[in-house]
Amino acid sequence: MTSPAKKESMPSIIPDLRTEYHAFIRDKIIRISSGGVLGIGYPNFADGNSRTSVSIAWGIYRRLATEESANHAVEAVSAQARGNRFEDATLAFLQKAFAFLAHLRPGEWHLATDKNIASFDQYRHLAYLSSALERDKALKTIFGASSDYVVTSDIIVARLPVTDEEINREHSVVDDDPQIAAHTRFRQRNNPHYPILHASISCKWTIRSDRTQNTRTEALNLIRNRKGRAPHIVAVTAEPLPTRIAAIALGVGDLDCVYHFALPELRESLIELDNLDQLELLDMMVEGMRLRDISDLPFDLAV
Template sequence: MDFTSKTISNFDQYEHLADIERIVRANRELASIFGVDYIIKPDIIIARVPVSDDEINAEETLLDPAQAIVKYSPLRKKEGSKPILHASISCKWTMRSDRSQNIRTEAMNLIRNRKGHTPHIVAVTAEPLPTRIASLALGTGDLDCVYHIALHELEIAVASNEDQQEMLRNLIDGKRLRDIIDLPFDLAI
């Protein structure tokens, strides 16, 4: 599959959104009510490709193709299978309130519009102020976590500012902010 197009309608959980967007674009009244930007295009995507029966049965026979079982799981490769969106990663060098709101809106759309499991939804930033990172990291769980590209260096940089240092500690201790090196391990779960 060509993953150069990051449109989420290319993935199993969101393929129905392409039909919705086509219908809305074709109807002016619906377009004026719902808008026409139904399809989210994350900065980075990680996908899981469906697995063939041969791969599933590589070690031992788990599935008999002649039996009518496990017919609906998107993990089992079949004609017309689409990849499964495993993670959506938004990248913002810095945080302003509008940028954090864009990420939150994108996250909520991923959560609300899916048919199937929710992918990992994370953000990556280089924002130097923990209080600004908090505008995105703190909240109701629309994002799994925020990752900083230089968290260790940020800890050193805010050491002389009590307010920033306290906020940074809250974000880290509250499991809302991690170092970028943690991201691959977290996505393995």
């Protein structure tokens, strides 16, 4: 009796998209800066003044680099361009990955960069507040600057409200009774103009002390100033030092979780360097559900 032929294995989508994400970052964002404490240059997501940061970054870079990318000459990339390209790369990865999870999270979704949260249903009142504060100096003195309230997210994930036709597609769920389901914002009949903010994603190419508090403040504003459910609030980073990642990952009540652009590669680099202190901290954040890989993010957004 002949054994049945083995089905040819197909490449998996998320690993392929992750590889594509890394290829863009490697080719369009990562550059080798001259100097640094090791005297051999350093990848531009490292702190050139920190021996540990440079060593870890080189370990990650070697795991992402190819022979071609390591040898060809490339143009310089400014700090602003690095941040913008990191946002674009992360957005592209999420758009492609989230599309393959549509059967798990059906609906009409919108992903974009640089969106003011006052554009969304839970925060639409902030547009009025911002306008009032700009007009009235006395109010501004009491409540502070309008920019303190209105956050511009690096990446947003939003869902559009649904029509009654969609709600009733399988069964007669709602009708025209004005007292039934009259206030839910998920129903387009009640909320014809504002998408619902599902997630706010902060992209931090690196983490420095002067940026840490800004990330937490934006997250707390999203929580405190909402009318309705809180969105997912997460950060994505390429920071190589676990101690600096911990500055935004540890703690509760603001960020849901932090996602690293290359978490397995970061861990392998720490093992290679035998840096047990940083490795212990990294594992603590992972096991404590405060740090995950970028490949986890599309699935977590589907929750």
